[in-house]
Amino acid sequence: VSDPRHVLLVGLPGSGKTTVAPLLAERLGWRSVDIDDEVERRLGMPVAQAFTDLGEPRFRAEERVAAEVALAAADPVVIAAGGGLIAQRGAIELLQRRAMVVCLDAPDAELAARVGSGEGRPLLGATPGVSLHHLRAQRSASHDQALLYVATAGRTPTEVAEAIAATLNTAVRVGTARPYLVHVRAAAVDEIGSYLPPSARRVVVIADEAVGAVADALAVRLRGRDRTAVVLAIPGGEPAKQWAVAGRLLERCSDAGLDRDDCIVAVGGGSIGDVAGLVAATYMRGVAWVVVPTTLLAMADSAVGGKTAVNLRRGKNLAGVFWQPRAVVCDPSLLAGLPERSFRSAFAEVVKSSMVGGGHVAEVVDRRLEAALGRDPEALTELIRACCTLKAEVVGGDERELGRRAILNYGHTVGHAVEALTGLGTGLDHGEAVAFGMRAAGALSVVEADCPAGDIAHQDALLDACGLTQRPRVSAAEVAAQLGSDKKARAGVARWVLLRRRGDPVTGIVAEPGAVRTAISAALAA
Ligand SMILES: NC(=O)c1ccc[n+]([C@@H]2O[C@H](COP(=O)([O-])OP(=O)(O)OC[C@H]3O[C@@H](n4cnc5c(N)ncnc54)[C@H](O)[C@@H]3O)[C@@H](O)[C@H]2O)c1
Secondary structure (H helix, E strand, O other): OOOOOEEEEEEOOOOOHHHHHHHHHHHHOOEEEEHHHHHHHHHOOOHHHHHHHHOHHHHHHHHHHHHHHHHOOOOOEEEEOOHHHHHOOOHHHHHHHHEEEEEEEOOHHHHHHHHOOOOOOOOOOOOHHHHHHHHHHHHHHHHOOOOEEEEOOOOOHHHHHHHHHHHHHHEEEEOOOOOEEEEEOOOHHHHHHHHOOOOOOEEEEEEEHHHHHHHHHHHHHHOEOOEEEEEEEEOOOHHHOOHHHHHHHHHHHHHOOOOOOOEEEEEEOHHHHHHHHHHHHHHHHOOEEEEEEOOHHHHHHHOOOOEOOEEEOOEEEEEOOEOOOOEEEEOHHHHOOOOHHHHHHOHHHHHHHHHHHOHHHHHHHHHHHHHHHOOOHHHHHHHHHHHHHHHHHHHHHOOOOOOHHHHHHOOHHHHHHHHHHHOOOOOOOHHHHHHHHHHHHHHHHHHHOOOOHHHHHHHHHHHHHOOOOOOOOOOHHHHHHHHOOOOOOEOOEOOEEEEEEOOEEEEEEOOOHHHHHHHHHHHHHO
16 A cells, blocks of 8 residues: 555554554554654653643643654654544544554453553553443544454454554555545455444345355354344346335345444445445445455446446436445455356456556556456456556545546446447446447547557457457447437537547547547447
């Protein structure tokens, strides 16, 4: 994870922040700073004495200054936060922008045993057990905002540091208003408990029945002393994306007693993510949700970005909201049973990412495409991570698609028109239609945006290599006529995403109608 540069460890007294910080820093090759030590240095006295001699407000002010100094460092730092830092109203949101907040935790009894008499810990008083219980209640809302929750019971500090380092080294951070991590690695689902807010006592897993076994195993992992989990399995695909299905799922969440601190987990492809996300966004005006994508399309594209939707009679995704998940868990081993057509078709979005993103994602796609097509797990992991990194970067800068996020619609103008013409669920599938749309948008880019023909020839060769060579049985005129009905058209005129070259997309282009028909004909004939 590259941005932001710092890690901030938070947690109740005894959770291990001070011990783990230097161990984690060592593994990441960073520096570590302990805020309590800094405050002691600044004030020239131990924390407990500062509390009694100077009072809590003064101590907290010093704590804030020390944290600001640490966060301003140019080199990456692991910071062990004083507990009071995040207890301050609104502090967690500020800290999240500058650092990845990781919460360490253990049951109260274990924390109490670790802190012993509570000596040197002014907040714990004479009865640490009771005080811990209160502190937990006070700080739970802040702790719930962390990017990662690490259970430390039964683990040595070194094991904890190693687990955090392994997670951070393989995750992608999405810098939305409330940031979250996309975990991309084999067996990432085994750690599902670390991605859910600790306050979530009830979990509803909304799953595609095709991956019911994955959902059941996940629910078993989630259930514990303080947590229940129920699985609601429904048929996946477009039939899941209906208002009526969302309504039934909402009733089931209510039957399960889900409340505002609880959590929904979506397990399935883009269709389940879209409907489960809408349920999470609307249940009690919004509860936390975590996505576990099980198709390549969902891992490389749809699970990141918080777009949720159901279809209406007149078209796809016509009713929905933006609601970002708390975490996305991409475990490429879940793709093992995915049918070949769905697998291949997702490469349209992968090639698209490389064409609009350029740079790193283009390099990874060019180097790893062949191995990934052969389902090599490491190549798939690298490819998914590169696509998620691009999507995170784009979505983080434009959460609600008011500007740059539209670049991700490259190829979709014609793609959607083809899907509408050939009927949803018949003819070309979504990826095949987008691949065709990219060929048309590519041909148009050469004419309308001076894109080098070689870049588009390369794009088309990549699509060929993926077996995405399907052409719709429609005429160029029919496709052109359909373009004006697209959701993203304005006043019946399509707005194109074109390429000035690979990695340099331009949005909102109104193209000359003759050039549009020629480009579509070229794509049909190729
Ligand atoms: N929210 C977004 O940003 C976004 C982006 C792109 C696409 N989408 C939406 O995503 C949907 C398409 O998603 P998709 O391509 O993931 O397909 P999907 O969810 O429709 O699933 C396709 C089929 O694969 C099955 N399946 C899922 N996982 C499987 C597995 N691991 N093994 C075997 N079978 C499995 C499903 O049951 C279904 O029959 C569309 O509705 C599209 O609108 C959303």
